[in-house]
Every structure is written in C-alpha cells, then in structure tokens.
Amino acid sequence: MRKRYPLQILNYLVFMSLVGYFSSAPAYRHLPEGQAVVVLAFSHAGQHIEPCRVVSAEEQAKLAPNMRRPTECPRARSPVKVELLMDDQPLLKTVANPPGLFGDGGVDIFLYATVPAGEHHFTIRMNDSVRIKEEYNHTYEKTAQLAPAQLLFIDFNPETGFLFK
Amino acid sequence: MQSAPIKRAYLALENWFNYSFGSWNPLYHLGTLTFFFFWIVLVSGIYLFIFFHGSLDGAYDSVERITHDQWYAGGIMRSLHRYASDAAIGCIILHMFREFALDRHHGARWYSWFTGVPLLWMVVTLGITGYWLVWDQLAQYIAVSSAHLMDALPIFFGSMARNFLEGALSDRFFILIEFLHLLGQPMLLVFALWFHVRRLSNVNINPPMGLAIGSLLALLALSIAKPAISHAPADLTVVPQVLNLDWFYLNIYPLLDYWSAGNVWILTIGITFLLMLLPWLPPRKAGAPAIVNLQYCDGCKQCFEDCPFDAISVQARTDGAPHEHEVVVDGALCAACGICVGSCHSSNPFRKAEKELKTGIDMPQLPVDEMRKRTISALDSMEGDVKIIIFGCQHGFDVTKLGSNNTVGVTLFCSGMLPPSFIEYALRKGAEGVIIAGCRHADCYFRFGNRWMEKRIKGERPPVLRSKVDRKRIVIQGGAETDRHVIEVALNDFRQYLMDSRENRHSIHTEPGGSKEIPHA
Numbered sequence: 001m002r003k004r005y006p007l008q009i010l011n012y013l014v015f016m017s018l019v020g021y022f023s024s025a026p027a028y029r030h031l032p033e034g035q036a037v038v039v040l041a042f043s044h045a046g047q048h049i050e051p052c053r054v055v056s057a058e059e060q061a062k063l064a065p066n067m068r069r070p071t072e073c074p075r076a077r078s079p080v081k082v083e084l085l086m087d088d089q090p091l092l093k094t095v096a097n098p099p100g101l102f103g104d105g106g107v108d109i110f111l112y113a114t115v116p117a118g119e120h121h122f123t124i125r126m127n128d129s130v131r132i133k134e135e136y137n138h139t140y141e142k143t144a145q146l147a148p149a150q151l152l153f154i155d156f157n158p159e160t161g162f163l164f165k
Numbered sequence: 166m167q168s169a170p171i172k173r174a175y176l177a178l179e180n181w182f183n184y185s186f187g188s189w190n191p192l193y194h195l196g197t198l199t200f201f202f203f204w205i206v207l208v209s210g211i212y213l214f215i216f217f218h219g220s221l222d223g224a225y226d227s228v229e230r231i232t233h234d235q236w237y238a239g240g241i242m243r244s245l246h247r248y249a250s251d252a253a254i255g256c257i258i259l260h261m262f263r264e265f266a267l268d269r270h271h272g273a274r275w276y277s278w279f280t281g282v283p284l285l286w287m288v289v290t291l292g293i294t295g296y297w298l299v300w301d302q303l304a305q306y307i308a309v310s311s312a313h314l315m316d317a318l319p320i321f322f323g324s325m326a327r328n329f330l331e332g333a334l335s336d337r338f339f340i341l342i343e344f345l346h347l348l349g350q351p352m353l354l355v356f357a358l359w360f361h362v363r364r365l366s367n368v369n370i371n372p373p374m375g376l377a378i379g380s381l382l383a384l385l386a387l388s389i390a391k392p393a394i395s396h397a398p399a400d401l402t403v404v405p406q407v408l409n410l411d412w413f414y415l416n417i418y419p420l421l422d423y424w425s426a427g428n429v430w431i432l433t434i435g436i437t438f439l440l441m442l443l444p445w446l447p448p449r450k451a452g453a454p455a456i457v458n459l460q461y462c463d464g465c466k467q468c469f470e471d472c473p474f475d476a477i478s479v480q481a482r483t484d485g486a487p488h489e490h491e492v493v494v495d496g497a498l499c500a501a502c503g504i505c506v507g508s509c510h511s512s513n514p515f516r517k518a519e520k521e522l523k524t525g526i527d528m529p530q531l532p533v534d535e536m537r538k539r540t541i542s543a544l545d546s547m548e549g550d551v552k553i554i555i556f557g558c559q560h561g562f563d564v565t566k567l568g569s570n571n572t573v574g575v576t577l578f579c580s581g582m583l584p585p586s587f588i589e590y591a592l593r594k595g596a597e598g599v600i601i602a603g604c605r606h607a608d609c610y611f612r613f614g615n616r617w618m619e620k621r622i623k624g625e626r627p628p629v630l631r632s633k634v635d636r637k638r639i640v641i642q643g644g645a646e647t648d649r650h651v652i653e654v655a656l657n658d659f660r661q662y663l664m665d666s667r668e669n670r671h672s673i674h675t676e677p678g679g680s681k682e683i684p685h686a
Contacts, residue, residue: 001183001187001188001606001607002187003185003186003187003188003189003375004184004185004186004187007184007185008185008186008189008379010185011182011185011186012379012380012382012383013383015252015380015383016383016384016386016387016390018255019248019251019252019255019384019387020248020387020390020391022251022411022412022413023247023248023251023393023411023412023413024393024409024410024411025409025412027407027408027409027410028407028408028409028410028419029406029407029408030306030404030405030406030407030408030419030422031404031405031406033406036404037404039330041324041326041327041330042327043323043324043327108316108323108324108327109324110316110324110326110327148406149403149404149405149406150402150403150404151330151401151402151403151404153330155330165330
C-alpha cells in the first residue's frame with residue numbers, strides 16, 4: 001500500500017495539535033472571580049444519649065472481677081446538628097448521625113460553600129446532645145475579612161470550641 | 166447497540182489514514198501504539214525520577230528545576246512524559262471505539278473487551294497520581310477533589326479531604342503517592358495488560374518502525390514547541406481559581422463542582438459497567454466453534470499455529486492413529502472464523518475418496534464440503550467469457566452483490582478460511598481468474614485471516630498454494646463493506662488483464678512452476 005509522506009506530516013500535525021491543546025486547554029475556572037470558599041470541617045463525637053449510671057455494690061458483686069466498673073454508659077451517641085450563618089443568613093447546615101452498629105461513632109462533618117470575598121459576619125451553632133433543652137449548646141461568632149480565592153477553614157475542638165483557620 | 170452510521174463514519178476515517186499511511190495506518194496499530202507510548206512514558210519517567218525530590222517542600226522546586234534549568238533534557242523529557250501519556254489515552258479510547266464500531270467485541274472476543282475496559286481507568290488513575298506529584302495548584306485541586314471522591318465511598322473512616330485543610334500532610338504522603346505512581350500502579354497495569362491479551366495468539370506489542378518513528382518525532386516536536394509547565398505552587402490556604410486541566414486524564418473533576426461526589430461515582434461506575442456489559446448486549450452473535458475430525462487430522466499443528474484466538478491446543482494422540490499429536494478446540498475461545506479450515510491440508514477439494522468432503526478441522530455452519538459445493542455451483546452458474554470467481558469474507562464487502570453472468574461471489578467467514586487448494590480447484594474447473602476479497606489490507610476482522618491467506622499464496626506459510634498455479638490469475642483485493650467501488654475497479658482491471666494476457670498466460674500456465682508474483686495484490 002502506498003505511503004504519502006506529505007499527508008502523513010499533515011496527520012501528525014493534527015495529532016500534535018489535538019494532544020497539545022487538550023493536554024492543558026480549554027482552561028477551567030474552578031472558582032468564580034471575586035469568590036472565596038468557607039469550609040466547615042471537623043470530627044466530633046456527640047454526647048451519650050443517656051447519662052452514665054453508677055453501678056451499685058450489689059451489681060458489682062454479681063459481675064466477674066475483670067468486668068467490674070464503677071459506671072455503666074450506654075453506647076449510643078447524640079446526632080450532631082450544626083449550622084453556619086453568614087451575615088445572619090443560613091449558609092451551611094447539617095445533622096450528622098453517629099455511625100456504627102450501635103450508633104456510637106464520631107461524626108465527620110465536611111461542608112463547604114462559595115461566598116463573595118469581603119467582610120462577613122459568621123455565626124456557628126452546634127448541638128451535640130439530645131439531653132439539653134436549648135437548641136444549641138455551642139455557639140461562636142466572628143467577623144472575618146475574606147480575600148478572593150481565600151479558603152476559610154472553620155474547625156472545632158471540644159476543649160477550645162470553634163476555630164477560624 | 167452498534168449502528169451502521171458509526172461504522173460507516175469509522176471506515177471513512179480509516180480510509181483517509183489508509184490513503185496517507187498505507188500499511189502504517191495508525192488505526193490498525195492502536196494497541197501497539199499505546200504500548201509504544203508507554204515505553205516513552207517509562208523512559209522519560211525514569212529520567213525525571215532521577216532529578217525529582219519526593220517531598221512536600223521539595224517536589225515543586227525539583228520539577229521547576231527539571232523544567233527550566235535543563236529545558237533541553239529534563240524539560241523535554243517532562244513534556245514527552247505528559248504528551249505520550251495523553252497520546253496513550255487517546256489511543257486507548259480510539260482502540261475501544263474501533264472494536265465497538267467494527268463489532269469486534271461480541272462472542273468469544275468478550276474477554277479482551279471485558280478486561281480492556283478497566284485498563285482505561287487504571288491508566289487514568291496512573292496519570293492522576295502523576296499530576297499529583299508535581300504539587301502545584303493543579304495537584305492541589307486534584308488531591309482535594311480526589312479526597313472528596315474518596316470520602317463519598319462508605320469504605321473509609323474519617324474525612325480524607327480534611328487532611329488537605331489542616332496542613333496535616335507530610336512527606337509520607339508523597340512516599341505513598343510516589344510508590345503508587347512509580348511501582349504499584351505500573352505493575353498492576355502490566356499484570357492487567359497480560360490478562361487483556363491472554364486469549365490472543367501471536368501478540369505483537371510493537372508498531373511498525375515508520376509509525377513509531379513518526380509518532381516519536383511528532384511528540385518531540387510538540388515537546389519543543391509547547392513545553393509542559395506547572396501551575397503556581399500548591400497553597401492549601403487558597404483555592405485554585407483557573408486551571409489548565411489535562412482533559413485526557415482530569416475530565417471527571419469539574420463534574421464535582423456541579424454534582425455530588427456520590428453522583429460522580431454513580432456516573433463513572435455506571436458507564437464502566439455499561440461498557441463492560443456491551444459484549445452481551447444485542448446484537449449477539451455466536452458462531453458454532455470448530456470441530457476436529459481426528460480421522461482426517463495428522464496432528465501437523467498448523468491450525469494451532471494459525472488460530473488468532475488461542476482456541477486450539479495440542480495434545481498426545483488419543484485415537485491410536487500413528488501420529489504423535491492431535492488438536493483440541495476450546496469452544497469458549499473459538500471465534501468461529503474458520504481460519505483453521507484454511508490451515509488444514511486435508512481441506513483439499515480434489516479429494517474424491519468419499520462422497521462427502523471431510524477435513525481435519527471443520528466449521529459446522531459451513532463445512533468444507535459445503536464450501537466445495539458452493540464453489541462448484543458458482544463455477545457451473547457462470548457463462549460467457551472470462552469467468553471470475555470471488556471468494557469474499559463476510560466482514561468485508563459482500564461479494565455476492567457483484568454477481569453477473571461471468572462473475573460469482575462465494576462468501577466465507579474469513580478469507581483465511583479459504584484453503585489454497587480451492588484456488589487451484591477453481592482455476593482448473595473453469596474459472597479464468599480468482600479474486601480473494603478479505604477485509605481491508607493490513608486489517609482483518611479475525612486478526613490474521615488475510616495475512617495467512619496471502620502468505621499461503623506466496624508460498625511463505627503452510628499449506629502453500631502449489632507453485633505451478635499461475636499467480637497472475639489470482640488477485641487479492643481487500644475491502645470493507647463500504648468499498649464496493651474498490652472491489653469493482655479491481656474486478657474490471659483484472660478482467661481486462663485476463664483478456665489482454667490470455668494468449669501469453671496460457672503458455673505460462675502449461676509450464677510447471679509458475680511465477681510467485683501476485684500482480685494485483
């Protein structure tokens with residue numbers, strides 16, 4: 001079969017153009033101009049649904065020595081309800097149920113939203129116990145200045161509360 | 166699933182490449198080209214690895230040094246590494262499209278298709294980890310997006326994406342990715358490739374030299390004209406805004422900006438399963454496998470050598486006949502091409518011992534006896550001057566459409582199914598010329614049919630066409646189902662040649678040991 005070299009060169013040029021172009025184009029805009037991203041992400045175990053109960057001396061005596069313990073705590077934990085408001089408007093919200101067969105695992109929250117850059121007032125509220133009467137038992141407020149493309153990471157530490165990073 | 170317009174469009178594209186490249190047509194070598202691009206990726210990757218610093222702080226700077234400080238070597242190697250990887254993906258996708266468009270994924274060929282689909286994803290993930298290693302903003306985007314995808318799977322505890330927020334990354338992360346990209350994934354890929362070609366015989370992994378050189382030069386030229394460069398260094402406190410994605414590998418990630426990770430998984434897994442199930446979707450075609458007639462098999466093993474799908478094996482004789490071997494057909498592997506019938510020297514139409522012509526290995530749907538009957542019927546039906554019989558392949562042009570009073574077509578499963586002795590038989594029984602119209606030259610629906618047939622006629626592969634048969638009365642003209650004009654032109658030229666050379670040819674034919682040239686091949 002005849003080979004036509006000039007046409008082959010033409011085909012190679014098309015091949016080079018296709019590979020060269022699609023290897024880096026068209027450009028994709030992942031984040032719109034003038035926007036920032038707020039990420040609310042943390043791991044947290046909700047409080048136990050039922051409080052721990054003191055095991056009486058009689059009950060202790062009935063147990064094998066290695067099984068004796070001062071308190072007995074039901075394993076099931078509360079769902080974690082969290083809400084982030086930006087400028088008093090709801091931005092992110094979720095209720096995370098504890099994982100595991102006995103509903104006793106910690107939850108992993110990972111929520112994010114794209115917001116306009118600039119100054120914003122954030123309010124974070126969380127409820128991690130079904131036993132409290134108030135709607136939220138953790139609240140934190142902060143005003144932050146967001147630069148375009150900035151990633152504002154909001155974390156939670158059970159000892160120090162919510163943190164802006 | 167397959168529609169004729171897709172096939173016609175593909176055949177038109179193939180025709181254009183045939184016109185330009187001849188037997189180097191890249192569409193006939195997509196698998197071997199992919200292997201070749203992997204070789205380029207391997208060599209360039211080894212070079213890059215020598216200078217790469219596999220750490221969170223050092224990776225980006227080392228890649229920048231490779232790219233800019235030694236642009237003439239490392240820079241070109243990096244670009245070659247990227248572009249050869251991209252070309253490999255392009256070849257894989259075209260390879261899949263070709264097998265689908267030409268209906269080469271049904272029946273016994275399901276295995277190669279089924280094992281080929283995951284290969285695409287393996288190569289894509291290999292490319293993704295490669296982009297990850299640069300640790301620029303593109304790598305950051307891929308890392309965070311991949312973590313989102315992983316978090317959507319119910320197999321991991323904790324949030325992987327959170328690791329990319331806290332600054333919890335360490336060099337151990339890089340060691341893991343390096344291990345995956347440099348060793349784990351390539352080894353898995355080689356293993357999977359072995360599975361992919363396991364049911365094929367005579368596997369070739371090298372493209373024609375001319376095509377390989379052309380492709381390498383094209384990639385080199387592209388590497389010089391448009392060197393691969395990095396984005397800004399990764400910074401986990403900002404979100405990458407505009408990204409120059411490599412769409413060959415990273416096309417799935419933008420979907421995450423519009424869909425949930427779960428939906429992206431459903432789409433990806435759904436497409437993968439659909440592709441893998443294609444061989445079992447209509448139209449289903451399954452020809453009965455070849456059968457061995459031990460009475461006529463002397464265990465010469467030629468069918469074993471010729472079978473393109475490794476469906477024939479050789480074992481010790483079991484029938485007490487004075488031959489060392491016999492062949493066995495694995496029905497699950499047999500694609501029912503009939504090439505083995507053409508390989509068997511017992512498939513000889515001149516044999517008159519029994520009423521029914523039998524051979525050592527035969528096709529139940531079209532036994533060699535029926536092939537002889539059709540040949541005789543075709544020869545008997547022709548009238549007039551310059552009788553030409555055309556043996557065609559059912560996957561090429563339908564030669565029965567060319568019928569006239571002095572031209573008759575006989576369709577076989579594959580041109581390789583034609584025993585060479587049938588050509589001599591037809592010429593002796595009244596045909597002035599024989600045309601063998603298989604698939605397009607350098608292509609074959611059953612991989613090797615037309616190649617083996619041509620070698621048999623040229624006397625290069627048994628069973629050979631006897632040397633005293635006048636090759637000038639034989640034409641090999643391949644053509645796809647859309648190539649009517651090609652076959653017609655060949656037929657008319659051949660008829661004219663036979664008429665013009667009749668006097669001279671008769672004198673040649675009477676001499677033993679005719680020319681081995683195939684003038685119109």
